Amino acid sequence: MKIVGVSGALAGSKTLQTVHEVLAAAKNINPAIETELIDIREYDIEFMCGTPLSYYNDDTQTVVNKILQADCLVIGTPIYQASISGSLKNLLDLMPIRAFKSKVVGCITNGGSSKHLLVTQYQLKPILQYLEAIVVAKDVFVHNDLFDVETAEILDNSVLRRIHKLAEDMLYLEGKFRD
Template sequence: MKIVGLSGSIVGSKTRTAMNYTLESVKKQYPDAEVTLIDLADYTIQFSDGRNYLEYEGDTGYVTKTIMDADAVIIGTPVFQASIPATLKNIFDLLPVNAFRDKIVSMLVTAGSSKHYLIAEQQLKPILAYMKAQIVQTYVFIEEKDFQRKEIANDDVIFRIERLVEDTVVLTDTFTKIREQKEEKYDF
């Protein structure tokens, strides 16, 4: 199983901190999973210009192809100006409409205040549904007060991240088995 963690911002440390913890939890709970972290701060990504994702080279090509090859994607995003960052939206624009078909996608959101807890519901989930993702319905919302010295300081957040990891892997396994059983019915 290939799991990609996508840290969807080029600034700040909270989302990356949460993604690091999340992917470490995946590695610890599911050592057979192939885990890749894509932190957009580490890459130079071109703006989408409408080309097929396979036509992009360099960092842009690597990021889009890695996401497309994944079985599951865990998206981490901060909330900026009551919205997802443009860097994350650009990734969605670089990918085809059906990019998340047959993929499980889960989310964790970091924000400065509790007032932004619905950004995932009102902005991120509709984009992912449009792109055909099988969405893990519960997501982890982490406020600024849950961090201390670039570490997660709230045990409940850690518990919710571990549960998100479990839900992501269980759903990925389940959907893979269902898809394989369906494909076995065909003779080709």
């Protein structure tokens, strides 16, 4: 089984760190799992313009295909202006209809206001459900105050426990769906 993590941030390292933590927790639960972390900052992903995937540049095709080939996904995004990042929304717009059919997807977000706690419920999950993902019921929100300013390491043990639980739930659902 392969879990692909997607960090939907173009700036900073908090989102990348949160996605990495979920992948590490999943690997800790089951060392046989293959993981890959996609940091969209490392790719030149084109804006979606409604053409077939083959018309986009190599980076765009590579990222979309890595996501499509995954068995399971964890998607992370910072919350900007009470919304998911535009770069993540663009990436999701590039996905074909039914792209996530039979894929378990976990969500992890971070932001500077606890008022952004429900952005995942009202914005990200509906998109994932439209793409026919099996979305893990409980997501994880990490307030920016819970990161080390210099290293972006998560400082709060209760957040780390919730991340571990997210990884457990993803693996449980993946196993149940495959049985």
